[in-house]
Amino acid sequence: MTNQAAVPNSPSLWMNSWPWPDRDSHKHVRGHLGCVSGPASSTGAVRLSARAGLRVGAGLVTLFSPPGAVLVNASHETAVMVKSFSDVESLKALACRTQCTLIGPGAGLTRDTIDNTLAVLEGAASAVLDADALTMFKEQPQRLFSAIKGPALFTPHEGEFRRIFPDLPVSGDRVDAVSKASKQSGAVIILKGASSLVASPDGRLVENTHASPFLATAGSGDVLAGIAGGLMAQGMDAFDAACAACWVHGELGLRLGPGLIAEDLPEALPALLHELYAART
Numbered sequence: 001m002t003n004q005a006a007v008p009n010s011p012s013l014w015m016n017s018w019p020w021p022d023r024d025s026h027k028h029v030r031g032h033l034g035c036v037s038g039p040a041s042s043t044g045a046v047r048l049s050a051r052a053g054l055r056v057g058a059g060l061v062t063l064f065s066p067p068g069a070v071l072v073n074a075s076h077e078t079a080v081m082v083k084s085f086s087d088v089e090s091l092k093a094l095a096c097r098t099q100c101t102l103i104g105p106g107a108g109l110t111r112d113t114i115d116n117t118l119a120v121l122e123g124a125a126s127a128v129l130d131a132d133a134l135t136m137f138k139e140q141p142q143r144l145f146s147a148i149k150g151p152a153l154f155t156p157h158e159g160e161f162r163r164i165f166p167d168l169p170v171s172g173d174r175v176d177a178v179s180k181a182s183k184q185s186g187a188v189i190i191l192k193g194a195s196s197l198v199a200s201p202d203g204r205l206v207e208n209t210h211a212s213p214f215l216a217t218a219g220s221g222d223v224l225a226g227i228a229g230g231l232m233a234q235g236m237d238a239f240d241a242a243c244a245a246c247w248v249h250g251e252l253g254l255r256l257g258p259g260l261i262a263e264d265l266p267e268a269l270p271a272l273l274h275e276l277y278a279a280r281t
């Protein structure tokens with residue numbers, strides 16, 4: 001059991017480290033986010049992440065796509081770029097050119113997802129792992145943890161958390177479970193839910209209750225991962241980026257409310273970002 005209490009999330013925790021561009025910024029200094037696409041039949045989830053990353057300010061966002069999914073990705077995207085990768089070496093080379101690469105949404109429950117996740121962790125300066133990139137390490141979580149070299153953020157829902165941390169019961173003390181999981185893995189972790197907990201291996205712990213039940217809709221978590229990845233690509237500390245992403249995502253949920261679908265979230269970001277920009281000190 002941990003006696004640690006989680007700090008309530010609020011903009012005061014991370015506003016000062018928000019990566020606003022300055023007068024001399026150009027797209028290459030605003031960070032490059034890579035997002036790894038799954039096969040042609042399941043590309044939508046990661047495109048939600050990519051769009052959120054671009055909206056939150058990453059200067060460049062590229063979808064890294066297997067050859068068979070390039071056409072479907074390219075036909076959906078305009079500002080988000082698309083690059084093909086045919087094997088783990090070419091994916092690693094693409095990830096090396098990013099400040100952050102995100103993998104998992106719609107990646108697929110296949111051996112390729114294991115190999116591609118390891119390539120991302122090896123190549124990218126920082127990484128966001130969600131969904132299938134976590135689930136696929138159910139049988140060998142230690143292999144995943146050992147592959148972490150730089151800042152890494154895991155964004156599991158409870159089902160995914162249970163798969164990679166089977167010894168840490170989330171049905172009991174969630175704070176204890178997520179704190180231990182972060183220390184065990186070496187990753188910052190967002191344990192998502194109606195209340196989301198953010199834990200860092202160095203012991204920082206925040207609880208986000210600033211959210212709406214209307215966020216319980218397909219693809220909403222993919223957008224959250226993209227917001228966090230977009231902030232990390234711009235150089236924000238992984239824990240601050242995770243806290244900021246949870247609050248911003250929750251605020252968008254509160255603003256949009258009934259009828260919200262995941263596509264709405266990135267499109268609602270500019271109005272909120274205008275307010276945060278005006279309130280900066």
Ligand SMILES: NC(=O)C1=CN([C@@H]2O[C@H](COP(=O)(O)OP(=O)(O)OC[C@H]3O[C@@H](n4cnc5c(N)ncnc54)[C@H](O)[C@@H]3O)[C@@H](O)[C@H]2O)[C@@H](O)CC1
Pocket residue numbers: 042043044045046104105106107108131132135157158159160192193218219222
């Ligand atoms: N537009 C799209 O293309 C979308 C694709 N998605 C992708 O679909 C794949 C499967 O993801 P899912 O998360 O649906 O399924 P998973 O199969 O990974 O997990 C769902 C299972 O986990 C259990 N679970 C326990 N706690 C849960 C919680 N708090 N939230 C959700 N499930 C919980 C559920 O009982 C369920 O059986 C992933 O690749 C994901 O990225 C989803 O992100 C939805 C949107």
Ligand SMILES: Nc1ncnc2c1ncn2[C@@H]1O[C@H](COP(=O)(O)OP(=O)(O)O)[C@@H](O)[C@H]1O
Pocket residue numbers: 131156157192193194195196211212213214215216217218219220221222223224249
């Ligand atoms: N009842 C709720 N209240 C507030 N936020 C919620 C609620 N249910 C889900 N969410 C949020 O919605 C997102 C759902 O993510 P996830 O389960 O990964 O779905 P998906 O895989 O479809 O994107 C998470 O950020 C979670 O915190």
